[in-house]
Amino acid sequence: MNKKVVLITGSSRGIGAGCAKEFAQAGYDVVIHGNRNMERAEKAAGVCRSLGAEVLIHQADVSQFEECEKMVQAALDKFGRIDVLVNNAGIEANGSIAETTLEKFDQVMKVNTYGAFYMSKLVVPHMMERKSGSIIFMSSTSAQTGASASSAYASSKSALHGLTKTLARDLAPLGINVNAICPGPIDTDMVADLSEEVKDWVKSRIYAGRLGSPEEIGATAVFFASEKANFISGQIITVDGIFQSL
Numbered sequence: 001m002n003k004k005v006v007l008i009t010g011s012s013r014g015i016g017a018g019c020a021k022e023f024a025q026a027g028y029d030v031v032i033h034g035n036r037n038m039e040r041a042e043k044a045a046g047v048c049r050s051l052g053a054e055v056l057i058h059q060a061d062v063s064q065f066e067e068c069e070k071m072v073q074a075a076l077d078k079f080g081r082i083d084v085l086v087n088n089a090g091i092e093a094n095g096s097i098a099e100t101t102l103e104k105f106d107q108v109m110k111v112n113t114y115g116a117f118y119m120s121k122l123v124v125p126h127m128m129e130r131k132s133g134s135i136i137f138m139s140s141t142s143a144q145t146g147a148s149a150s151s152a153y154a155s156s157k158s159a160l161h162g163l164t165k166t167l168a169r170d171l172a173p174l175g176i177n178v179n180a181i182c183p184g185p186i187d188t189d190m191v192a193d194l195s196e197e198v199k200d201w202v203k204s205r206i207y208a209g210r211l212g213s214p215e216e217i218g219a220t221a222v223f224f225a226s227e228k229a230n231f232i233s234g235q236i237i238t239v240d241g242i243f244q245s246l
């Protein structure tokens, strides 16, 4: 029997790579996707292969619909199926509304929101045909609570919550579940880029006393995609060690 296939956007590194590792461990074949640094994608693919997964590596900018179309087609050409879509690719943007240029707002929305919409729009017809599937959006605690100086980023992630709940309703009758994960601060490049002072402040506000790992987010995604979660849809789960952002 063919193995199940997961397509994870932004899986060249960070949370996406952690998801890829967890899905490979759970017996999936994996589409690894990156935008620029494809050496990192090769490394993530190597980890999945060492766990027994067959891997397709694909480069695409998710803010461009045509590039998303090519990625989905490449995945179907290689594997003939996409069982799980993890909309994980994303970019961070800090700054007050005064500091956030129109161009920056557009860019963040294009990658974080439009990219996830494009990918879902392309994969849903395939899942509808097969009457099964799972879609997972990578949101953020900033979409749940708001976050200081995060108007573009928090907005881009909040929009995913509307998409999660709406797609969940539309697709439940077809056996497709749709959920979202809100990670708190996770140990990836996105956090590594913060100053030491900000990093210490962030850690001091996590009750668990540490950053989360990409694999902890991946394990949550694997659960949502599993048959054990078939009756769970439209849910937005926070995985943050209890983070109190401002």
Ligand code: NAD
Residues within 6 Å of the ligand: 009, 010, 011, 012, 013, 014, 015, 016, 033, 034, 035, 036, 037, 060, 061, 062, 063, 088, 089, 090, 091, 092, 111, 138, 139, 140, 141, 182, 183, 184, 185, 186, 187, 188, 189, 190, 191
């Ligand atoms: P990261 O910067 O380490 O990785 C981001 C990934 O997205 C990379 O693979 C990159 O290639 C891809 N990407 C960026 N722009 C792209 C584009 N235009 N087209 C295609 N791919 C693109 O980030 P991360 O920390 O692993 O975050 C992954 C997801 O989790 C993001 O959506 C982020 O918003 C979310 N998140 C992260 C944290 C955290 O603390 N790290 C917290 C909450 C939510």
